[in-house]
Structures are given as C-alpha cells and as structure tokens.
Amino acid sequence: MGFLGDIGSFIMTPLYYLVSVVLVGWHKVFGAVFGAESGISWVLSIIGLTLVIRAALIPLFVKQIKSSRNMQLLQPKVKELQKKYGHDRERLTQETMALYRETGTNPFSSCLPLIVQMPIFLALFRLLSKAAGGHGHGVLTDHDANLFAHAPIFGGTISSSFTKSSGEVSVQIVAICLVIAMTATTFLTQRQLMSKNMPADALSGPYAQQQKMLLYVLPLVFAVGGIAFPIGVLLYWTTSNLWTMGQQFYVIRNNPAPNTEAFRAKERRDAEKARRHGHTPEAGTPATETQDPSSETPKPAPGAAKRQQPKKQSRSQRRTAKPKPKPTTEQGETP
Amino acid sequence: MKYVLIGLLKAYRFAISPLYGQVCRYHPSCSAYALEAVTVHGSIKGSWLAVRRLGRCHPWARGGYDPVPPKRVPIDTSQQPLGHVNTTQGV
Numbered sequence: 001m002g003f004l005g006d007i008g009s010f011i012m013t014p015l016y017y018l019v020s021v022v023l024v025g026w027h028k029v030f031g032a033v034f035g036a037e038s039g040i041s042w043v044l045s046i047i048g049l050t051l052v053i054r055a056a057l058i059p060l061f062v063k064q065i066k067s068s069r070n071m072q073l074l075q076p077k078v079k080e081l082q083k084k085y086g087h088d089r090e091r092l093t094q095e096t097m098a099l100y101r102e103t104g105t106n107p108f109s110s111c112l113p114l115i116v117q118m119p120i121f122l123a124l125f126r127l128l129s130k131a132a133g134g135h136g137h138g139v140l141t142d143h144d145a146n147l148f149a150h151a152p153i154f155g156g157t158i159s160s161s162f163t164k165s166s167g168e169v170s171v172q173i174v175a176i177c178l179v180i181a182m183t184a185t186t187f188l189t190q191r192q193l194m195s196k197n198m199p200a201d202a203l204s205g206p207y208a209q210q211q212k213m214l215l216y217v218l219p220l221v222f223a224v225g226g227i228a229f230p231i232g233v234l235l236y237w238t239t240s241n242l243w244t245m246g247q248q249f250y251v252i253r254n255n256p257a258p259n260t261e262a263f264r265a266k267e268r269r270d271a272e273k274a275r276r277h278g279h280t281p282e283a284g285t286p287a288t289e290t291q292d293p294s295s296e297t298p299k300p301a302p303g304a305a306k307r308q309q310p311k312k313q314s315r316s317q318r319r320t321a322k323p324k325p326k327p328t329t330e331q332g333e334t335p
Numbered sequence: 336m337k338y339v340l341i342g343l344l345k346a347y348r349f350a351i352s353p354l355y356g357q358v359c360r361y362h363p364s365c366s367a368y369a370l371e372a373v374t375v376h377g378s379i380k381g382s383w384l385a386v387r388r389l390g391r392c393h394p395w396a397r398g399g400y401d402p403v404p405p406k407r408v409p410i411d412t413s414q415q416p417l418g419h420v421n422t423t424q425g426v
Contacts, residue, residue, distance in 0.1 A: 067394060093362045094362055097398060098399055100398055100399060108359060108398065109360075109394065110358060110360045110396065111389060111393075115389055115392075190354065211353065218353060
C-alpha cells in the first residue's frame, strides 16, 4: 500500500494547500469583522470556500449549457432512434450517444465536476479532523488549526459531529439540522430533475422504477451516514448542494430538455411574453414553425415565392385541398 | 487488489452515482467503463484505462459511444465480458 499511499499524498497535498489557502484567506476577512476566535467567522469561511470552488467550476457549467443548447433540434432524430431501437435499451443508448457525438451536442455535464469536487471534499474533511487533533496542514498553522477546530458554534465546535458531540444536546441538534438540510437539498434537487426535466417515457419501465426507489432510499442512507460527519463538513456539503440546486433551477427554467414538463412551461412563458409585447402567439413557439418551411419546400419554383401557399403539391392534392379560389380556371386547365 | 477495486466501484455505483443522475458524456458511463476495464484487464491496466477515460470526460469532449477495448491476448470465450459479444463500434 506504500505505493498507493504515495499516489494519494501526491494528489492530496496540493489540495490541502488549496483548501487551506482559501479557508485562511476568508478567515482573514471574516475574522477582521467578527473576531478571529468567533465561530461565525469560521462558519462563513467554510461557506466562502464552497462558493469559491463552485464559482471556479462555472466555466464547465457554461460549456455544458452551450453544448446542450441544440438538443431541441436533435429531437426528431432521437425520436427516430427510439422508434428503431426502442426494444433494445443497450443499442438505443449506443446509437443516441453516437448521434450526440456526431452533432457535437450533449446534454450531460461530464464527470469532471464530480471528479474535481470529490477530493476537495475529502481534503476539507481531513483538514478538519487533523485540526481537531491540533495539527495544521497546508498553510493552516497549528495555532490556526486550534482556532478552527475549536471554533465555538452553538455550544459545540466546528469539528464536532453528532456522534462526537461529547454529550452536548445543542451540538446534536445543530448536527441533525444540518444533516436534514443536506439530505433535503440532495433529495429536492434529484426530484426536481426527475419530475420536471425528464421526458415521460424515461420515467417508466423497470430502470426508472429503480431510480425512483433510490431517490427515496439514498437520502436515508446519507442521513444515517451524515451523523458521523463534523459540522464543518456538513456546512460545506449543504452549501454546495444549495448551489447545485440553484444551478439546476436555472437550467430547467432556461434550457429545459425537450419533451418535458419544464419544456412546456417555458413554451407557455415565452408565448405569454410574446403576447405582452404585442406579437402574435406564433412568435413564441419558433421550433416547430420555423422548421416546417425549410424541410417541406426544398426548391421553390421562381413564381411560387409570391403565392400564398409555397408548399409543394401535386395537382390532385391542390384540387382537393383548396377548391375555393378560382375553380373555373383550374378546371379549364385539365381538359 | 482487483477485487478490492471492483468492490469499491460497485459500492460507488450503488450508493453515490445515482445521487447525481446521469452526468457522463459517454456510454458506458465512466464508472461502468472502469468496472469493466478492471474486470477484463486487471487492476493495473484496467485502472490506467479508467483514468484515461476520466481524463476524456470533460465538457469540451463530444462524448459518444466508447466501449472498453477487448483484451488482445486470445482467451477462451467464457472470459469475455457481457457487452462484447455483438457490439458494433458505434461511431
């Protein structure tokens, strides 16, 4: 395990520095306002750390939004694939993914944000537990570490957890509140995604049933596990969840997946907006309207441009479709 | 070592992965890829493949269908993993 330990410390050491630099930096700011030894300055520093890390990941988020913007145009093709491979889930996923690759459009955020955040979370966890033993790490000096770990918060300290509360009821209450907040934000984010931003057909079938069950089981697992986490880590986790929730709210509102509840809600809002600005309601739903003429009239005849109906029609179609205008001339042509 | 990694990956896929829904831009997803890679290629080469895949999974990548490469050494067919019997290379 020595070799693996080396790899671990190779990855973690820079992260200890990163986390401690941001944390100590925020503490300099908040400590100047609330006092270096006050609990509130450390609480705000942890929240500040979370915000800095999530803000640093915004470019990834923006790139993701951009690359999922054309999903709506891709929808007919996705439907076609569903019709073709609907019976074979594995093949359907393969083909859909291949389509995403071809078109350079992908609705998923990639694993990078997760992979980056996990070790940072771990680094904070370790920093806090080491600080509880009086040892600094990174730029956190032993003196600061002592302040950090013993920063008072509702009668306990930032490094205490529900299980390590040394009998303080108030600490247990704070820890439980944070565990509930953390679990609730996770749950709500996931449920919002499932109920608003997933097409109905993705929510049926055995796989979706399993997803739904996990939606309710996993928060319980986390709630049970959460009582072992120190208050400082729970603070980080909850703040980060709140950020995720906000981000997802933004996506669902402004960039919803096609064919979903959120998508229809956006269409309604757009139509409403267009009406208020005095446009015709058609202006609000451009997706279906604008696609039609381009696909149905590939080559309009030179004279057709000024006609009322530029659609390409056979003669028999024309006769049945609109018999009203000038019936005499049209019948005069045929004999 | 191989079974430790497989255990860890399965635990992740059971307990943590569902929390985030699908985020991976590839199919199979990074964790499924890692699990298969370690199962097929062993802990060292499998981990290396998994790390390279994770490196590819960022918002600037196009994503797509990206299966674990099959083992080069000719082996008996019973060793073959599930997904490799009749996959056409999608891209």
